[in-house]
Amino acid sequence: MASRNRALKRILGLLTVPCPNAGCSETIPYAETSTHVKHCAYTHRPCPFSSCDFICSFKDLYEHCVAAKHCEFSDMFECGTQVFIPLGGKGIILKEETTEGEGEVVVVEWFDMPDGRIFYACCIGPGTDKFSYQLKLSLASGDHLSFNSNLQRVREVSNEPPCSRYMLVPSCMLPYRKCGICIKRETH
Template sequence: MERVLELLRVPCPNAGCSKIVSCSETLAHVNHCPFTQRTCPFSSCDFTCSFKDLYKHSAAKHSIAAPRAAKFGLSFSLSMFKCGTLVCTHLSTYKRIILKEQTTEGEGEIVVVEWFDMPDGRIFYAYCIGPGADKFSYQLKLSLASGDHLSFNSNLQRVREVSNEPPCSRYMLVPSCMLPYRKCGICIKRETH
């Protein structure tokens, strides 16, 4: 019977998904399927949507820039990244930016860059939200008002929940004496095995 079940193929139970998988792969597929309904990963938000709709919801509701952008009628469609390409942004008025991977193969990854003011300076941190098995690395580059540049390389952690708390590891600390900065660049790369 176990061999028969291994051969049996079933459609994904999520509306909108057309994948056909074996019975034994169903749970793994549903965990990574972009059509699985999930609660928004940002704390204190009970909105439920599929991963494919998460970027639009996150950019509109959870980017600190959202109220200012809405006031000026700006779209978040410009907050896109292509793996291996540097994305430059001015961060001085924002505390969080949300980036979506630009792909031709369907849904891309969602990356959040946050910063927190601390007594000794400012912490910068990036992470990937949502399901997925791909691994990424990232490089942050800050251009300081003094003309100096700082850069930081790390692996991009994948999280299912956003805590709005400063991270304990994998962050860049810019000392207070080096602030302010003019712009920030981030380059995200997909790790290959």
């Protein structure tokens, strides 16, 4: 029967190691290595767009998505500030402007359906922060339509209409003049 070596376990609990990812300068407790690697911006992952086989670190993901033209538009966002979305094409990639380190990457997509247009936003990447967002559509009639939800973290962008957390704009409300999104970091 195997027994635990409690002394060795205590020593490993005190040991810190450098992150194994090239480019990351963090040192972490040995016991937290796998958790750190899972959320590290320097861990290499496949591109989240299902039609792409490119592998890069999360740190380089935004630049790759813009260069590969996964969406026709790209822009920066600051939490709490509205960004206007150009409604040509099928989506936009947004990157968070931050003063410290890498910002989050958000994809906003829209899909034409028989009854109208679906708008959906998701956060891609390994982070643990939680975000909410508000989509606001200004209609040609002068009315406004808004939708609030939490950003779901995803590992893959499938280019398919979502099953939940989306705003449906009925065809009878078209045309609209502009659409804006305001993304907020949730604080506890």
